[in-house]
Amino acid sequence: MMQRFLVQILLSPFSLLYGIGISLRNFFYSRGLLKGVEFNVPLISVGNLSVGGAGKTPHIEYLIRLLKDYIEVATLSRGYRRKTRGYLEITPRMTAEQAGDEPLQFKRKFPDIMVAVSESRTFAIPKMLMDRPGLQAILLDDAFQHRSIKPGLNILLTEYSRPFTRDYLLPSGRLREWRSAYRRADIIIITKCPPGLQPEERGRFLEEIRPLPHQKVYFSYYSYGHPYYILNPNYRIELKPDTDALLISAIANTDYLLTYLEEQAGSLQVMEYEDHHYFSKYDVGQLKASFDRMESASKAILTTEKDAMRLELHRSYLIEHRLPVFVVPAEVRFHFGEGPAFDEDVRRFLLNFKA
Numbered sequence: 001m002m003q004r005f006l007v008q009i010l011l012s013p014f015s016l017l018y019g020i021g022i023s024l025r026n027f028f029y030s031r032g033l034l035k036g037v038e039f040n041v042p043l044i045s046v047g048n049l050s051v052g053g054a055g056k057t058p059h060i061e062y063l064i065r066l067l068k069d070y071i072e073v074a075t076l077s078r079g080y081r082r083k084t085r086g087y088l089e090i091t092p093r094m095t096a097e098q099a100g101d102e103p104l105q106f107k108r109k110f111p112d113i114m115v116a117v118s119e120s121r122t123f124a125i126p127k128m129l130m131d132r133p134g135l136q137a138i139l140l141d142d143a144f145q146h147r148s149i150k151p152g153l154n155i156l157l158t159e160y161s162r163p164f165t166r167d168y169l170l171p172s173g174r175l176r177e178w179r180s181a182y183r184r185a186d187i188i189i190i191t192k193c194p195p196g197l198q199p200e201e202r203g204r205f206l207e208e209i210r211p212l213p214h215q216k217v218y219f220s221y222y223s224y225g226h227p228y229y230i231l232n233p234n235y236r237i238e239l240k241p242d243t244d245a246l247l248i249s250a251i252a253n254t255d256y257l258l259t260y261l262e263e264q265a266g267s268l269q270v271m272e273y274e275d276h277h278y279f280s281k282y283d284v285g286q287l288k289a290s291f292d293r294m295e296s297a298s299k300a301i302l303t304t305e306k307d308a309m310r311l312e313l314h315r316s317y318l319i320e321h322r323l324p325v326f327v328v329p330a331e332v333r334f335h336f337g338e339g340p341a342f343d344e345d346v347r348r349f350l351l352n353f354k355a
Contacts, residue, residue: 034147038150039126043138043152044349045140045153046139046157048164049156051176052251052252052253053251054191057102063139063346064113072132073137076116076125077141079099080142081278082100087120096310102141103116108309121148136350137350152349156188160190160194163205187218188215189218190218190219194221197221197335202219221335222256222260226238228326229327231312242298243299244294244299246290249270249273249307251275254270279314281317284323288321291323299324301325305327
């Protein structure tokens with residue numbers, strides 16, 4: 001704890017310089033010297049103030065499920081750490097190297113919707129509308145800081161265990177902007193809450209965040225499903241007290257998932273890498289070695305849906321060595337029975353949208 005505090009003190013001058021740059025940019029936007037582009041299609045932004053780990057992907061999937069049966073919806077991401085450049089419409093047969101892991105996950109799970117990636121959202125949106133004139137809404141992945149576009153509905157996510165109200169600017173902390181940037185949000189979601197969150201804790205969070213009169217605050221958590229085989233989603237297993245599990249993951253924060261798995265499996269070993277890490281041949285070799293050392297008669301390799309997109313690059317190796325890699329699916333749920341209220345907020349925005 002003391003070491004972390006000292007590091008924050010040492011890095012604070014750099015955070016101040018970073019903050020000055022962010023403040024100038026936001027000042028230009030607030031004074032109209034720089035303007036965000038508006039489009040004649042509803043744009044819903046899902047983002048956060050901190051670097052990674054808030055749960056953007058599952059929340060975008062929640063919105064896709066909410067909307068896809070009623071309107072033509074699409075997603076737009078930058079395709080972080082993909083090995084291609086420029087605008088690209090994603091197909092299910094692409095790899096994570098081509099599409100980025102999260103966009104590929106969207107397309108694999110929802111093949112009927114349009115999924116696109118581009119470094120420039122201002123270029124990508126007109127291109128998407130040109131290719132799909134019937135588009136009725138676009139979900140912007142990780143666009144809270146992308147102020148060159150003005151979304152109609154701004155959804156800000158912040159983690160229950162690491163809320164923006166207790167964080168600091170980069171590099172001494174994890175914030176991309178000053179805490180006050182939360183004022184731009186229309187909806188704030190406290191993510192990855194404990195399944196048994198109490199109303200008293202909800203009240204404490206509301207006092208800490210101090211939402212503005214126009215802002216709605218919701219509390220969400222994950223509902224995990226039975227793990228499915230990475231190469232055949234129809235084959236599932238059930239984690240039992242006698243199951244020994246080996247988790248391989250490269251996401252920003254595994255704490256929430258680890259808490260769940262420790263309650264479900266008999267024992268749990270973990271191989272963790274940096275967020276969006278591309279697993280090498282050496283990594284999967286280490287995975288096999290670790291799995292082979294497990295003496296249990298009931299054992300399995302687990303991973304997340306996002307990690308599965310990158311592990312699949314080693315498909316031949318997994319098949320050759322018969323590694324039982326199972327993917328743990330997660331879906332968003334809302335506390336206090338407020339899911340319908342959130343759904344209604346989204347529907348109301350779409351119904352009231354004027355081009």
